[in-house]
Amino acid sequence: MEFLDLAKRRASVRAYQKRSVERAVLEQVLEAGRIAPTACNRQPVHLLVAHTPESVAKVCSAANLYGATAAIVVCAARAQAWVRSYDGFNAAETDAAIVTDHMMLQAEALGLGSVWLCYFDPDKLRRELQIPDELEPVNILALGYSAQEAADPERHKNLRVPLEQLAEFI
Numbered sequence: 751m752e753f754l755d756l757a758k759r760r761a762s763v764r765a766y767q768k769r770s771v772e773r774a775v776l777e778q779v780l781e782a783g784r785i786a787p788t789a790c791n792r793q794p795v796h797l798l799v800a801h802t803p804e805s806v807a808k809v810c811s812a813a814n815l816y817g818a819t820a821a822i823v824v825c826a827a828r829a830q831a832w833v834r835s836y837d838g839f840n841a842a843e844t845d846a847a848i849v850t851d852h853m854m855l856q857a858e859a860l861g862l863g864s865v866w867l868c869y870f871d872p873d874k875l876r877r878e879l880q881i882p883d884e885l886e887p888v889n890i891l892a893l894g895y896s897a898q899e900a901a902d903p904e905r906h907k908n909l910r911v912p913l914e915q916l917a918e919f920i
């Protein structure tokens with residue numbers, strides 16, 4: 751499948767089957783995250799993979815996973831990330847977002863549903879998963895087999911700003 755077709759087909763899934771995600775499938779998702787680019791190749795990202803009912807329940811106590819049976823908590827290590835010397839910009843969260851996006855698209859390619867979550871209680875998540883101070887939970891990628899109707903791949907015609915508004919040739 752062409753990349754653009756895959757990207758158009760992907761949509762946030764907020765209803766999941768009870769079926770759990772096979773470990774081998776999760777490993778392919780994680781591999782897509784592993785190979786993602788990061789600033790200066792510093793790789794300041796650590797992934798906590800909740801894939802058992804117990805660990806998923808811990809994540810659920812801090813976030814609405816919409817019934818997903820797996821969740822990857824994407825953590826950034828700010829001290830390990832590249833910093834722009836001009837102004838101190840730290841690339842940790844950008845790097846974490848690229849890793850998340852790679853995994854989200856790989857999930858789609860494997861027939862998994864997903865939803866990217868930023869609305870969670872970070873303190874609660876830290877406590878539940880015993881996340882050390884040097885890691886900052888940035889995103890959660892909820893994963894599972896979708897229980898909702900597939901989204902129309904042409905929906906972006908209405909749901910995204912037109913190209914002329916998004917980009918200008920200079």
Ligand SMILES: Cc1cc2nc3c(=O)[nH]c(=O)nc-3n(C[C@H](O)[C@H](O)[C@H](O)COP(=O)(O)O)c2cc1C
Nearest residue numbers: 760761762763764847865866867868869870889901
């Ligand atoms: C950075 C980021 C944070 C998001 N946080 C949430 C969230 O906390 N809860 C949620 O239901 N969806 C969340 N989403 C999903 C967006 O709402 C969704 O991607 C957007 O509305 C476009 O819809 P689509 O994914 O179906 O194309 C988030 C997406 C991104 C990229």
